[in-house]
Amino acid sequence: MIAGTIPFIPKPVVRRVARRYVAGATLDEALAVVAELNQSGCSATLDVLGEFIEREEQADTTRNDYIAALQGIAARKLDCNVSVKLTAFGLLLDLARTLERVRSVVTAAEQQRNFVRIDMEDSKCTSATIAVFRTLRTEGRANVGLVLQAYMKRTQADIDALADIKPSYRLCKGIYVEPADIAFKGLEPVRENYRHCLKHMFATGATRVGIATHDAKLVEDALGTLRNMNIARERYEFQMLLGVTEHLRARLVREGHPVRVYVPFGHDWYGYCTRRLKENPKIASHVAKALFGLGG
Numbered sequence: 001m002i003a004g005t006i007p008f009i010p011k012p013v014v015r016r017v018a019r020r021y022v023a024g025a026t027l028d029e030a031l032a033v034v035a036e037l038n039q040s041g042c043s044a045t046l047d048v049l050g051e052f053i054e055r056e057e058q059a060d061t062t063r064n065d066y067i068a069a070l071q072g073i074a075a076r077k078l079d080c081n082v083s084v085k086l087t088a089f090g091l092l093l094d095l096a097r098t099l100e101r102v103r104s105v106v107t108a109a110e111q112q113r114n115f116v117r118i119d120m121e122d123s124k125c126t127s128a129t130i131a132v133f134r135t136l137r138t139e140g141r142a143n144v145g146l147v148l149q150a151y152m153k154r155t156q157a158d159i160d161a162l163a164d165i166k167p168s169y170r171l172c173k174g175i176y177v178e179p180a181d182i183a184f185k186g187l188e189p190v191r192e193n194y195r196h197c198l199k200h201m202f203a204t205g206a207t208r209v210g211i212a213t214h215d216a217k218l219v220e221d222a223l224g225t226l227r228n229m230n231i232a233r234e235r236y237e238f239q240m241l242l243g244v245t246e247h248l249r250a251r252l253v254r255e256g257h258p259v260r261v262y263v264p265f266g267h268d269w270y271g272y273c274t275r276r277l278k279e280n281p282k283i284a285s286h287v288a289k290a291l292f293g294l295g296g
């Protein structure tokens with residue numbers, strides 16, 4: 001119900017809510033937020049908003065924006081990498097040109113000893129995204145990582161299939177609405193697969209895993225897994241979205257765990273917020289809470 005009313009929420013109200021989740025419209029604003037996060041003991045990853053593109057030139061702009069972001073990070077000596085969505089690089093238009101564009105971002109990152117994480121989008125992108133990741137790794141580029149989603153039934157098999165290249169992963173639950181024949185549904189089945197996939201990533205030799213969740217129960221279970229499997233600090237980090245469960249984030253930092261915050265920014269902040277809200281009404285309830293001062 002809330003998701004359906006989003007187009008009618010006045011833009012200034014969406015802006016007020018967005019302020020908590022989006023670092024601003026410009027790179028300078030985003031880098032200022034990253035600097036604050038670094039001071040509070042967190043690293044960060046920058047996401048340039050604007051994944052829905054229709055023309056190749058828009059994909060070129062995405063590439064240029066990311067190269068500028070990497071330059072800004074290096075110039076200010078920030079502890080921050082970048083996260084990319086392949087659809088913004090043209091995945092649904094032309095696979096070869098997408099690969100070329102992402103390759104130039106990964107090369108730019110390499111020159112600055114930085115790292116590029118490939119976000120995972122909806123299920124029509126999964127195989128192509130994994131293929132792009134594998135190609136880049138096979139070319140010898142070590143500074144690129146992949147996101148896998150615990151709600152996808154295929155994820156364990158994907159971890160097996162990628163074990164030979166010992167990936168750097170981020171594991172999240174998954175945010176898109178997927179059909180029940182390919183995705184687990186409901187809190188507990190997704191949590192169960194999350195726990196299983198996390199262990200499986202470490203067991204199959206992943207170089208590093210970003211444990212991306214705000215689910216306090218899963219964070220506790222992950223801490224248990226790290227202890228039981230004796231996982232070194234260099235092989236994991238916790239990851240959370242800007243503005244979400246800051247108390248849990250602060251606790252992990254206090255306890256000495258590496259924590260990275262996902263920082264979206266860009267001129268498309270309004271489109272980003274409204275699309276996310278329409279896609280997943282669960283998030284709309286968080287926005288409603290934020291609107292009424294109950295945000296978690």
Ligand SMILES: Cc1cc2nc3c(=O)[nH]c(=O)nc-3n(C[C@H](O)[C@H](O)[C@H](O)COP(=O)(O)OP(=O)(O)OC[C@H]3O[C@@H](n4cnc5c(N)ncnc54)[C@H](O)[C@@H]3O)c2cc1C
Pocket residue numbers: 118119120121147149172173174175176212213214215216239240241243244245261262283286295296
């Ligand atoms: C760093 C990071 C990167 C991600 N990258 C991807 C990706 O590449 N592909 C993808 O499909 N998904 C991605 N996601 C989203 C992820 O898949 C989940 O949809 C999202 O994190 C919510 O799941 P959860 O594990 O936090 O558990 P949930 O059960 O959804 O949330 C647990 C608790 O966290 C709080 N919470 C969660 N989200 C919010 C919010 N927006 N505002 C306020 N409180 C909130 C609530 O208190 C909630 O009860 C990413 C998430 C993170 C943290």
